[in-house]
Amino acid sequence: xxxxxxxxxxxxxxxxxxxxxxxxxxxxxxxxxxxxxxxxxxxxxxxxxxxxxxxxxxxxxxxxxxxxxxxxxxxxxxxxxxxxxxxxxxxxxxxxxxxxxxxxxxxxxxxxxxxxxxxxxxxxxxxxxxxxxxxxxxxxxxxxxxxxxxxxxxxxxxxxxxxxxxxxxxxxxxxxxxxxxxxxxxxxxxxxxxxxxxxxxxxxxxxxxxxxxxxxxxxxxxxxxxxxxxxxxxxxxxxxxxxxxxxxxxxxxxxxxxxxxxxxxxxxxxxxxxxxxxxxxxxxxxxxxxxxxxxxxxxxxxxxxxxxxxxxxxxxxxxxxxxxxxxxxxxxxxxxxxxxxxxxxxxxxxxxxxxxxxxxxxxxxxxxxxxxxxxxxxxxxxxxxxxx
Numbered sequence: 066x067x068x069x070x071x072x073x074x075x076x077x078x079x080x081x082x083x084x085x086x087x088x089x090x091x092x093x094x095x096x097x098x099x100x101x102x103x104x105x106x107x108x109x110x111x112x113x114x115x116x117x118x119x120x121x122x123x124x125x126x127x128x129x130x131x132x133x134x135x136x137x138x139x140x141x142x143x144x145x146x147x148x149x150x151x152x153x154x155x156x157x158x159x160x161x162x163x164x165x166x167x168x169x170x171x172x173x174x175x176x177x178x179x180x181x182x183x184x185x186x187x188x189x190x191x192x193x194x195x196x197x198x199x200x201x202x203x204x205x206x207x208x209x210x211x212x213x214x215x216x217x218x219x220x221x222x223x224x225x226x227x228x229x230x231x232x233x234x235x236x237x238x239x240x241x242x243x244x245x246x247x248x249x250x251x252x253x254x255x256x257x258x259x260x261x262x263x264x265x266x267x268x269x270x271x272x273x274x275x276x277x278x279x280x281x282x283x284x285x286x287x288x289x290x291x292x293x294x295x296x297x298x299x300x301x302x303x304x305x306x307x308x309x310x311x312x313x314x315x316x317x318x319x320x321x322x323x324x325x326x327x328x329x330x331x332x333x334x335x336x337x338x339x340x341x342x343x344x345x346x347x348x349x350x351x352x353x354x355x356x357x358x359x360x361x362x363x364x365x366x367x368x369x370x371x372x373x374x375x376x377x378x379x380x381x382x383x384x385x386x387x388x389x390x391x392x393x394x395x396x397x398x399x400x401x402x403x404x405x406x407x408x409x410x411x412x413x414x415x416x417x418x419x420x421x422x423x424x425x426x427x428x429x430x431x432x433x434x435x436x437x438x439x440x441x442x443x444x445x446x447x448x449x450x451x452x453x
Contacts, residue, residue, distance in 0.1 A: 092451035099444045117325035131326045141310060141323075145330065148291050148306040151222060152334075155229040156286045159237045160279065162230070166379055167241035169372030174364040176373065182242075184380040187387060189235040193295030196231040199390040200224060200300065207400045220302030228296035231386055233289045234379075237282040244278020250360035277345050284342035288335050307331040 121127050136142050166185060170178050188196065204211050204219040204227075217223055252274065256266040272279075294308040301309055307327055314324035395405045413419040 089451060092447045095443065096447050096451065099440065099447075102440075114325050114328055117322050118329055120322060122322060131322050135323065135326045135330070140305065141327070144305045144307050144310045144327075147222070147304060148308070148331075149334075151225050151229065151297075151306060152287050152290045154222075154226050155233065155290045156283050158226065159230050159233055159286050160282060162379065163234060163237035163241050163282065164279070165375055167238055167245055169376050171242065171245040172360065172362050173369045173372040174362050175369045175376065181376045181380055184383055185238050185376075186235045187383055188231055189239075191232070191387070193228070193232045193293050194299060195390050196386050197224075197228040197296045197299035199386040199393070200228055202389050202393050202399065203385075218302070220300055221304045224300030224302075225297050225304065225306070228300050229290045229293065231383065232293065232296060233286045234383075236289060237286050240278055240282040240285060241275075244275045244281075246359070247278075248274045248360060250358040253360060280345045281342050284338040284345070288338045288342075291338075292331065292335050 118131055119126060119128060121130075166181075169175055170182055200219065202208055204214050204224070206219075208219075211219070214223070219227075248271070252270050253266060256270050261269070292308060294312065297304075297306045297309045298312070307330060310327045311324050311331065314320045314327055393399060394409055395407070396402075397404045397406050397408055412423060418425070
């Protein structure tokens with residue numbers, strides 16, 4: 066009997082590579098152009114920034130002298146601890162609030178879910194300065210409910226945490242809603258069928274299934290808070306953080322070298338949080354299943370009313386902040402002249418360019434949105450569709 070190996074044709078000595086088509090070369094060329102643009106617009110300015118941290122004012126290389134000066138100056142080095150303290154407190158509070166809010170929207174039969182979801186996402190449209198300014202009208206020295214702070218000062222860590230919580234809440238909520246939507250209802254049904262209590266099901270099924278969403282929300286919140294400038298600038302007072310130290314060094318003292326050092330120190334935790342979030346997202350995507358069954362909550366009057374009450378409270382706080390900022394813009398001179406008027410909207414009578422600055426901002430934002438969206442779409446499409 067003749068062996069099969071004797072009848073088979075001999076294998077080639079080398080692997081035949083697939084021919085690259087003209088379309089693939091075009092895709093690679095466009096990707097290369099996008100990479101060059103990102104290099105020029107991001108990496109080169111970043112290199113220029115980082116190099117300043119190793120030079121003196123005359124441009125001479127000084128090694129780690131600027132970093133030594135930074136960590137030996139108490140006022141500057143304390144900013145690291147202050148930034149981490151603010152960031153961790155804000156992240157913890159926001160995660161609890163966002164988790165509970167998302168849990169009410171996805172795991173209860175409370176009414177008006179779409180309305181509360183829309184209200185909760187309103188702060189994502191606000192600049193961080195807006196909730197900070199609104200809190201000044203509420204809890205500042207001339208605020209309408211300043212006594213509610215029980216003698217504590219708004220300008221400092223308390224005010225920064227309050228403002229940052231409002232600012233980053235919708236970002237954490239969005240991640241929580243996605244994580245809960247990915248949960249498989251069959252796991253919850255199996256836990257109930259085995260006789261597990263609701264508390265045991267929550268800690269053994271719900272939380273483990275959302276662990277990557279919670280971690281991702283933490284890192285996103287961490288990055289947003291530690292790099293934010295608006296809230297600490299308005300409510301920080303004498304409580305220094307890294308974001309405001311950069312402004313003080315560059316704008317106040319014209320010390321670009323020390324400003325570069327502070328920027329790099331600020332960049333380290335933000336970059337670490339970014340890469341940690343990428344790793345967590347990959348693990349979360351690996352857990353996804355196309356056969357997952359969406360959870361359909363069952364009516365429970367007491368539980369539904371409790372979730373409705375919590376969502377009403379959070380929604381009221383968000384709308385109050387937005388409403389106060391809107392109302393205060395019409396007050397002539399708070400709190401001495403509470404007459405309503407449009408004096409503050411006469412931008413042409415103020416410094417800073419008047420209405421021209423406003424329309425310039427809209428124009429720049431529009432061009433950035435259009436060009437950025439097109440570039441990101443093309444880049445993402447080519448990365449997924451091109452070969453090699």
